[in-house]
Amino acid sequence: NSFGLYRQYPNNPTHNPDDTIGLQDLADGTAPKAINETQPSSISRLSVIPDDCTSIAQSYFPFRNSTIFGLMNWMWTGSAMKSICEMKNLIDFLKSDKFKKEDLDNFDIRSETSKFDKYLDNPSAFHSKQSPQPKASSPKDGWHESEVRILVPDLKPHKKEDVPTFTVPGLLHRSIVEIIKATFSDPASRFFHYTPFKSFWRSNIEGSQSEQGQRIYDELYTCDAMFSAHEELQKQPSEPGCTLERVVVGMMLWSDSTHLASFGTASLWPIYLYFGNQSKYLRGKPKAGACHHLAYLPKLPSNFWDFYFALTGDGPPEEVLTHCRRELMHAVWALLLDTEFMHAYEHGIVIECPDGVFRRFYPRIFTYSADYPEKILLATIRNFGLCPCPRCLISKDKIPDVGKVYDDHRRNTTSRIDSTARNFDINTARRFIYENGEGVKSAAVERVLRDKSFVPTTNAFSSLLHFGFNLFQMLVPDFMHEFELGVWKALFTHLVRIIVSEGKIQEFNKRYRQIPTFGRSTIRKFSQNASGMKKLAARNYEDLLQCAIPVFDGLLDPEHDKAILSLLFTIAEWHALGKLRMHTDLTLGWLHECTGNLGTQLRRFQSYTCSFFDTRELPSEEAARRQKAKKTPSSSRKGKIPTRKTNQDPPSIIGPELKTPKAPPKKKLFNLIMIKLHSLGDYVNTIKLFGTSDSYSTQPGELEHRRVKKYYARTNKNCATRQITRLERREHILLSRTQSTIGQEKQTGFSIERAGSKRRKSESLPYTPPEYHHHISTSRNFPLHIQNLLDSTTDDDPAIKDFYPRLQEHLLARILHPTWSGDGNEYSDEERSKVFFINERLYRHKVMRINYTTYDVRLGQDSVNARNHADIMVLSSSDKDHPFEYGRIISIFHVDVVIKLDKAVVSPTPVSKEVLWVRWYKRDSSYDAGFKKKRLHRLQFFPCNDPAAFGFLDPDEVIRAVHLIPAFRFGKTSNLFSEESLGRAPGEFEDWKYFYVNIFVDRDMYMRFAGGGIGH
């Protein structure tokens, strides 16, 4: 297509879901929220099921009519709070012709809900009563409740048969096969990819180094793992007598334990299932119903302690508890990977797809996202043992080598592979424990398992071993926990310690507070006290990283300042690359290189830079340590044996009376032996296999947690988990019903209010269609007489010097030479005098929205206004060394203009022209910046008497908004011009001397500067 993208399929695809995707569908991430919430834009009108009347009537099933369906839908989906948005939805529904008052006869919310629940519990019975329907359309993927058994080690020898078992009740789960059946036959699955492909990109720009096409990595179905799984599947002998197309079901699993409420201990441990056949952009939308709740894991119940006590006469030691938790996890998975699933894995399941074609589907597990503690639980390796990595056999002390060449090599040669030999070892160890009565960590067990840090638990995923499944490969690195909340958080914390030790913390916090916001929520306002790091989520750490360079700039003495700025630049670049949503061979090369740089700089930082500072615990860390020290002795009283490392302080019992002699905070050093650091080296390979990191980051799972919490808020907290399953089913079915009926409805235009506008009279800009380059209101509500504007300021305000003639000139150039852009074209006074402004007025506007194509060929949108998001970038016309020019918008307005020329009237009717009045920045070319120098580009305003300082700009030329951060180090200056001016915000008399261009503010910005963005 026009971006130079093309695809290579292994065989002819029978179904290409992307044919039906319109511009609307690409606009997800940045589309105004209101739209996402009212309607999932994923529904295209082009490919709905044939809408004969029966299907409409059926689609409300099991409800009698559209009225009841609508009411139930409102009741059981969306937010449980009485929010304005929810009320608006209800009113919209009541007004629509789907609502009929007479339908409400005999309607009772309780009985209707219980009827609905009954239907969900046993839909097939329900169906046969009401209307005969094909089996495929009745969902059987409801919840089941089961119990699982685990073997308990009690240090006594047993015969194989009578090892003590403990039963854990209350496992709520659904059948994987039924979920697959329901999902792939659902009309919403018409956007699923059945055939994986490789996509390539050939740059349109001449002279770029990518002459031959570059491989693109983004979705699971464009990457190697699914591609080879597909090819392997086609090579297999087909099922006897079966000629159906064979399709890989790309399973992507998530699990993470979550707290359900801010207070109390209520928690839930869900396993989510997503399908990689679906685009990650759809998967990311909470309303798309793409997330399937597979199970809610039980915890070890409290009567386990009694059970163990009865067995041994003692409480269970920590190692037994750990062991039993592991056993439990794998017992659950063994139950989920049931015989039905195994059969489907081998022989496939036949499903009728929404296009009416029968296909044979083979489930395959590709990724399992979890945080590190859960990963080691799944990998059945020990927590931070000798070989702490779930993917390879690197030893702990080699972790800081990340990014070195032989480190990459070692990852490949020692990668963990599940094998029969491994399982044999584990069975041996289990015999020692259960039949010989050895301890879980006894010498006999250690001898077998210690080398590779395994634990004596049979891994449930090993049951897929004979199909060639390697369970260790699925444990993908997790961007959010491992980088944003891992490596970066650790580095940031240590940098804060350094700043504290230098006594610069006030200045540091002040700088963070002054950083302007950007975008809808790209950079949020920083808290009063950034160094306190209170209540920060991953996205807050992301913001801290993206804005770090100007903050740290110049705080330390020059030598360390230099090193730290370079380190911050590299880590920000790594963050941008690691989080790209579309990679090419080129960008993966950069990521690889950047990993190497980052490793080198981190090692130097730790061994050299850090040694100059006396870094101490931060107040919060100190408090946490004291808290811990207070807690530990009390918990040991409960019979647990506290395992204490020797290098720690003895537990001093700090009562309230002992608080007075406060010890100085402990010394803290920067530690590179973090498993999270090690996993940075795995990104390049993982992206090649499974697609970009956003596709399996734990972030979407965290979003899903919000839904679970919302459910929890609606339960009466008694048997909450079971009630949550009910609510989950209700909403899921209703959402999918809505999706299948929605295609028949017309999409109406939505108007959104500009978010965060506090002024009453502010104009609200309606929804910006993605086809436009930019959007400025056409209202004439804020007229301004040009002469009044000129009179209102002092004569020597440089901002309005020559305002009138220059505006005339600007418009003349635009109207007479529409293809030629830029100013500098000189017109004579006489020519200028032919430009007339109707009523001598400008019509001012507050906002302009700019649509742009992002690097991953999707639509982005920026909103700029003169008040707080005023900085924009345009393509540079004069500067050879730098691709962009930057300006600050003083005002957005349009004028109605007429031009009268001598011979003919060029524009007899007035034309409306939109104009941006801009104060220009110039690049500080004396400052070496860019990727090689690892510095951000520096800008300053033009001196006020420079004719280039102010100017007018055609909004068509704006590329997008830009995030400029003041260079705090250099302070403010009033040299440019001292009086109050229209060129500045009211009440301000100074400008920052310099600004930095924040190229890391989002991935799209980074790719604009780095080059190689496909959509650019």
Ligand SMILES: [Zn+2]
């Ligand atoms: Zn590893």
